[in-house]
Amino acid sequence: MATVKLIEYEEACADVRQIYDDIMHTKETDWINNFWKALAVQPDLLRRTWEGVKDVMTSGVLDPLTKEMIYIAVSTANGCTYCINSHTAAARLKGMTDEMVSELMAIIGMANQTNALANGLQIEVDSAFRAGGLK
Amino acid sequence: MATVKLIEYEEACADVRQIYDDIMHTKETDWINNFWKALAVQPDLLRRTWEGVKDVMTSGVLDPLTKEMIYIAVSTANGCTYCINSHTAAARLKGMTDEMVSELMAIIGMANQTNALANGLQIEVDSAFRAGGLK
Amino acid sequence: MATVKLIEYEEACADVRQIYDDIMHTKETDWINNFWKALAVQPDLLRRTWEGVKDVMTSGVLDPLTKEMIYIAVSTANGCTYCINSHTAAARLKGMTDEMVSELMAIIGMANQTNALANGLQIEVDSAFRAGGLK
Amino acid sequence: MATVKLIEYEEACADVRQIYDDIMHTKETDWINNFWKALAVQPDLLRRTWEGVKDVMTSGVLDPLTKEMIYIAVSTANGCTYCINSHTAAARLKGMTDEMVSELMAIIGMANQTNALANGLQIEVDSAFRAGGLK
Amino acid sequence: MATVKLIEYEEACADVRQIYDDIMHTKETDWINNFWKALAVQPDLLRRTWEGVKDVMTSGVLDPLTKEMIYIAVSTANGCTYCINSHTAAARLKGMTDEMVSELMAIIGMANQTNALANGLQIEVDSAFRAGGLK
Amino acid sequence: MATVKLIEYEEACADVRQIYDDIMHTKETDWINNFWKALAVQPDLLRRTWEGVKDVMTSGVLDPLTKEMIYIAVSTANGCTYCINSHTAAARLKGMTDEMVSELMAIIGMANQTNALANGLQIEVDSAFRAGGLK
Numbered sequence: 001m002a003t004v005k006l007i008e009y010e011e012a013c014a015d016v017r018q019i020y021d022d023i024m025h026t027k028e029t030d031w032i033n034n035f036w037k038a039l040a041v042q043p044d045l046l047r048r049t050w051e052g053v054k055d056v057m058t059s060g061v062l063d064p065l066t067k068e069m070i071y072i073a074v075s076t077a078n079g080c081t082y083c084i085n086s087h088t089a090a091a092r093l094k095g096m097t098d099e100m101v102s103e104l105m106a107i108i109g110m111a112n113q114t115n116a117l118a119n120g121l122q123i124e125v126d127s128a129f130r131a132g133g134l135k
Numbered sequence: 136m137a138t139v140k141l142i143e144y145e146e147a148c149a150d151v152r153q154i155y156d157d158i159m160h161t162k163e164t165d166w167i168n169n170f171w172k173a174l175a176v177q178p179d180l181l182r183r184t185w186e187g188v189k190d191v192m193t194s195g196v197l198d199p200l201t202k203e204m205i206y207i208a209v210s211t212a213n214g215c216t217y218c219i220n221s222h223t224a225a226a227r228l229k230g231m232t233d234e235m236v237s238e239l240m241a242i243i244g245m246a247n248q249t250n251a252l253a254n255g256l257q258i259e260v261d262s263a264f265r266a267g268g269l270k
Numbered sequence: 271m272a273t274v275k276l277i278e279y280e281e282a283c284a285d286v287r288q289i290y291d292d293i294m295h296t297k298e299t300d301w302i303n304n305f306w307k308a309l310a311v312q313p314d315l316l317r318r319t320w321e322g323v324k325d326v327m328t329s330g331v332l333d334p335l336t337k338e339m340i341y342i343a344v345s346t347a348n349g350c351t352y353c354i355n356s357h358t359a360a361a362r363l364k365g366m367t368d369e370m371v372s373e374l375m376a377i378i379g380m381a382n383q384t385n386a387l388a389n390g391l392q393i394e395v396d397s398a399f400r401a402g403g404l405k
Numbered sequence: 406m407a408t409v410k411l412i413e414y415e416e417a418c419a420d421v422r423q424i425y426d427d428i429m430h431t432k433e434t435d436w437i438n439n440f441w442k443a444l445a446v447q448p449d450l451l452r453r454t455w456e457g458v459k460d461v462m463t464s465g466v467l468d469p470l471t472k473e474m475i476y477i478a479v480s481t482a483n484g485c486t487y488c489i490n491s492h493t494a495a496a497r498l499k500g501m502t503d504e505m506v507s508e509l510m511a512i513i514g515m516a517n518q519t520n521a522l523a524n525g526l527q528i529e530v531d532s533a534f535r536a537g538g539l540k
Numbered sequence: 541m542a543t544v545k546l547i548e549y550e551e552a553c554a555d556v557r558q559i560y561d562d563i564m565h566t567k568e569t570d571w572i573n574n575f576w577k578a579l580a581v582q583p584d585l586l587r588r589t590w591e592g593v594k595d596v597m598t599s600g601v602l603d604p605l606t607k608e609m610i611y612i613a614v615s616t617a618n619g620c621t622y623c624i625n626s627h628t629a630a631a632r633l634k635g636m637t638d639e640m641v642s643e644l645m646a647i648i649g650m651a652n653q654t655n656a657l658a659n660g661l662q663i664e665v666d667s668a669f670r671a672g673g674l675k
Numbered sequence: 676m677a678t679v680k681l682i683e684y685e686e687a688c689a690d691v692r693q694i695y696d697d698i699m700h701t702k703e704t705d706w707i708n709n710f711w712k713a714l715a716v717q718p719d720l721l722r723r724t725w726e727g728v729k730d731v732m733t734s735g736v737l738d739p740l741t742k743e744m745i746y747i748a749v750s751t752a753n754g755c756t757y758c759i760n761s762h763t764a765a766a767r768l769k770g771m772t773d774e775m776v777s778e779l780m781a782i783i784g785m786a787n788q789t790n791a792l793a794n795g796l797q798i799e800v801d802s803a804f805r806a807g808g809l810k
Binding site for chain 5: 741
């Protein structure tokens with residue numbers, strides 16, 4: 001149970017309804033998920049977050065499915081149940097197959113493992129890698 | 136400075152040399168980075184980790200650059216300096232442009248933000264999302 | 271379900287009861303929450319933890335509500351469901367309004383985002399900031 | 406060394422300069438810190454992030470110093486060196502004393518400890534706390 | 541509810557059944573837990589993960605119970621509910637008493653606290669400690 | 676560089692000196708490491724933290740070296756450079772060999788990997804594991 005009241009469309013103020021309409025239009029759906037209903041307690045937070053997500057997830061050089069998988073990777077590393085579920089559902093809609101889930105999870109798992117080894121052994125970054133980022 | 140001795144090629148035992156050779160051959164390079172030199176203290180750990188990374192990163196339905204970006208996403212969420220640097224260098228070699236870095240970071244940043252909002256407000260997963268994963 | 275037995279007041283030893291009494295007296299309440307009942311498996315752990323929390327949360331230059339919000343911020347970053355819920359309830363009792371929750375979450379979300387950007391891009395600390403802490 | 410080029414004011418495009426000017430004007434300073442110079446690789450990311458930070462950190466019911474301390478708390482839990490340093494410097498400018506730093510750290514430390522205990526023992530949220538968030 | 545289908549023994553292919561048999565034989569049990577059933581969507585991921593876990597957890601200079609407690613410590617720091625529960629159950633089978641749980645949790649809690657203090661105050665590593673790792 | 680002044684023995688007040696003396700006596704050493712010098716800005720924080728660490732790390736059913744390895748495991752999962760270095764040095768003094776480091780790291784790495792897989796796939800805890808903790 002969320003720690004704030006979820007704002008339903010019917011009880012929302014005009015500003016919030018406008019954002020809800022844009023969310024449903026952009027996602028081609030007819031319902032609002034709990035995440036947005038919780039943010040609607042503060043319309044500014046709702047607007048800023050939605051506009052950020054819309055900008056980041058719907059345009060650019062990376063394709064939408066790749067973006068969803070990156071989102072799942074971060075949400076998994078952070079252990080965020082809500083975002084893992086919502087973005088897995090979104091990725092499925094965009095064509096993520098079981099095989100892609102498995103590869104995605106294998107990479108996430110391997111990265112977590114080597115992150116721990118590199119941190120735990122305090123391994124210094126090779127100078128070639130530091131230089132590589134900017135040449 | 137690593138908390139274990141880094142094993143150089145010249146001083147490595149035959150088992151470790153064989154893995155080092157495979158690393159250099161697979162990566163088409165002529166040097167071994169510190170990560171593997173630190174794991175070489177225990178040849179079994181070196182072999183298992185290298186074989187895992189090789190399997191996960193070099194075959195599959197996801198392309199190699201997408202895999203590197205997912206790796207960077209996890210390493211960023213975990214704050215692993217070594218892996219961020221090494222996989223950013225690897226991704227650059229595979230064609231990651233500045234524009235792709237920016238989009239990748241924008242997604243990572245947005246995911247971290249919404250992860251925090253979803254956790255902080257204890258938002259429940261919508262039933263539609265839970266169902267979505269398995270249909 | 272906790273991985274240790276929760277110790278109820280009735281079955282607690284005298285040492286534990288004394289701490290339970292102090293918890294209820296300090297919080298002006300007549301019940302013990304699960305957190306303390308779980309720690310009571312080891313009275314020393316219970317005592318040390320409770321005395322630490324009491325010292326840290328009930329005295330000082332920062333006011334009690336600010337302290338609760340800082341506690342929520344850390345618990346959110348760590349994804350601890352129990353502590354998010356218990357300290358949100360405590361903060362509500364101390365006067366946290368919906369507007370304050372929203373601002374708190376906005377800061378937590380923004381901090382998580384910029385933390386990720388700063389780590390992901392491996393941005394070096396400006397010398398002015400390093401110096402700033404100690405002048 | 407950052408994994409992208411830092412954009413100095415002199416070489417920035419007009420869009421970026423305008424944001425840099427707003428950053429310096431808002432912060433009442435005459436220099437741009439590395440964080441913004443790194444984001445400037447993608448002007449949209451720079452603009453969205455700056456506008457988010459400005460909105461979140463400079464207005465509202467919570468005072469600016471409290472906001473900085475919450476920012477430090479999150480950055481500490483996430484282990485983000487850059488943000489810990491930059492927001493500690495900002496908080497010092499806004500009046501954070503050594504005593505406040507110590508109390509802040511004591512709360513952060515205590516929260517991390519109890520987060521671990523609650524997670525490690527898998528303690529269930531008391532129903533009174535769940536209810537408390539919404540009444 | 542997992543985001544992939546759990547593969548039961550009856551419906552598993554021969555490769556997966558062989559691994560399931562090895563899991564049950566190694567653990568001296570007659571059932572497969574959900575973790576392996578989820579990985580079985582991709583037999584390679586299942587095999588690599590199981591072989592890794594088997595190698596790491598069942599041989600070596602550290603005794604099996606110590607290994608389980610280290611596993612619980614990491615899982616607690618990462619907030620992984622599944623792994624905390626499964627490895628606590630495993631550790632109980634290997635003889636972990638309530639007193640050991642309490643000591644384990646006390647260490648985990650204390651480490652989380654001092655990790656936060658060291659990060660939050662940006663304390664530099666003493667040269668004696670850096671040297672100590674390699675002499 | 677720490678964000679607070681490090682308090683040297685010579686300039687410390689009597690309360691702090693007494694704690695410093697106890698630290699050196701307990702550790703059988705003749706110097707104070709930076710961690711304690713930073714906490715000394717607030718003698719109460721120093722005393723509470725030191726007493727907690729001393730209690731947790733020096734007595735009990737788990738042996739001191741096992742305790743240090745658990746500490747390293749948590750610090751690695753949290754990415755705390757200071758604590759990884761200081762507790763690795765402490766563990767070395769207590770007899771941790773290269774082989775033990777390697778096994779410790781292998782467990783930490785494996786736990787991080789399976790934590791990610793369990794979270795990322797949202798695998799439900801088996802009822803047998805939930806029951807196992809409390810029988």
